[in-house]
Amino acid sequence: MPSTIIIGAGMAGLTAAHELIKNNHEVTVLDKGRGVGGRLATRRLGDGRADHGAQFFSARTPDFQAHVQQLMEAGVVNEWNLQEAEIVDTTFRHPRYIGAEGMNAIAKYMAKSVPVQTGERAVRINPIAGGCQVVTESGHTYEAAQLLITIPVPQAEALLKDSGLEPGSLEIRAFSNISYQPCIAVMAVLNGTATIPTPGILRFDENADHGVAWVADNRQKGISPNQTTITVHATHAFSQLHLEDDLNAVGKKLLDQLTEWIPACSVASYQVHRWRYSLANQRHDEAFVVGKAPFMLLFGGDGFGMGNVEGAFQSGLQMARFLLGTGRA
Ligand SMILES: Cc1cc2nc3c(=O)[nH]c(=O)nc-3n(C[C@H](O)[C@H](O)[C@H](O)COP(=O)(O)OP(=O)(O)OC[C@H]3O[C@@H](n4cnc5c(N)ncnc54)[C@H](O)[C@@H]3O)c2cc1C
Structure with missing residues (x-):
């Protein structure tokens, strides 16, 4: 065989x-x-x-x-x-x-x-x-x-x-x-629901100054029915620039750009992952x-x-x- x-x-x-x-x-x-x-x-x-x-x-x-x-x-x-x-x-x-x-x-x-x-x-x-x-x-x-x-x-x-x-x-x-492009990903647990519009995504221009490329509401997506969680992907340029930085600080920086949809007070906790090879x-x-x-x-x-x-x-x-x-x- x-x-x-x-x-x-x-x-x-x-x-x-x-x-x-x-x-x-x-x-x-x-x-x-x-x-x-x-x-x-x-x-x-x-x-x-x-x-x-x-x-x-x-x-x-x-x-x-x-x-x-x-x-x-x-x-x-x-x-x-x-x-x-x-x-x-x-x-x-x-x-x-x-x-x-x-x-x-x-x-x-x-x-x-x-x-x-x-x-x-x-x-x-x-x-x-x-x-x-x-x-x-x-x-x-x-x-x-x-x-x-x-x-x-x-x-x-x-x-x-x-x-x-x-x-x-x-x-x-x-x-x-x-x-491959790098990507910094933030996963946040929210106290309540977020105000990300249906169907639960925000997509920004890859050249956006704020560094956020993508936001997904995993509850609206259907994979997290008991808890609202959010995934944030940084733009490739932002990820490249901050790849070796303190990840906790980088995660906060990204979440601070999204207070219109995710108020700071609703973030119970967050984790950050560094993808050296994403796409x-x-x-x-x-x-x-x-x-x-x-x-x-x-x-x-x-x-x-x-x-x-x-x-x-x-x-x-x-x-x-x-x-x-x-x-x-
Ligand atoms: C942030 C991000 C967003 C993405 N968005 C999308 C999307 O929306 N749509 C889409 O289609 N694709 C997306 N992709 C890309 C998609 O995930 C990948 O193209 C695909 O999953 C790659 O599969 P793969 O098997 O080639 O590699 P991988 O999934 O990387 O598998 C390789 C495996 O090799 C293992 N490995 C590495 N080195 C060793 C070693 N020395 N010994 C043993 N094991 C080892 C790793 O642990 C890993 O499990 C995204 C990726 C990332 C990171």
Whole structure:
């Protein structure tokens, strides 16, 4: 039975794992996080929840539409009705989907049938006879014939370097095409309700001086029925400028810009998360790249192809199909 290690249990890694397992491959997924999902991230805040990574996603490709349909039938995904936002923002004129209990629940559902080792940060890759060995920070080793790396590209490059593996010309070209924007995310618990207009979002110009790009009311969104929580995303410029600052102070600065909708007295508590890699704003045009190594090595994730949640899904699917011999040569 062909064996594969997948580094990264985000949408790309979990999708590849599913497809390979479906086709009788032996798969082990490693993730450094305490749980699965990566940027499909939801935090529990008291009685509430807040999505602090991806906020919603679209489904434009038939494979992903079919996957989303299955997730909807399982009650894991809902459509987020943004019709009222469409009046002012034409980019919402096609369906947007969310995790019914937060975006992370989608990854948890997908991981049910996948053997994932969490808390396992890959720190070294060693070529061995017949494949590769992955060493994790905890000292465990995993061996397989094939390796898929689905972590953000700067982290993948560091992993290769630490492993003494020279990237080939294909990887170097692909990696040089890819970059990610940082994003500072604030999650606030409110005492009462907020006055964010229906359907619960505020979207500002990316160049806005106040530094706020996006606000979502997670109660109106439907993922936090017992507690009003708010997610704020800073603009990329603001995030870049304040990435290394004291996060508590940065969170307050952002919330202070929103007192028209969220009075300071209604904020019971807040937490701040720093995403060094949020959206892949520049991507390699193929869904994955084949690495130069004495074993089968593929790199994918949202830096490859379409980007976003759907692009990560497509990247994972295309990598699996390539290994199964049903994708591109
Ligand atoms: C703030 C923010 C807002 C966003 N908004 C949207 C949106 O509205 N719509 C949309 O479609 N997309 C959005 N995105 C992007 C979307 O979340 C990503 O494109 C997608 O989730 C990426 O999936 P992935 O599997 O490629 O990577 P990831 O989700 O990053 O998964 C990679 C995994 O690898 C793990 N990992 C990293 N290094 C190692 C290591 N050395 N060893 C083991 N594991 C490791 C990580 O823990 C992680 O779980 C947003 C992202 C952020 C952060």
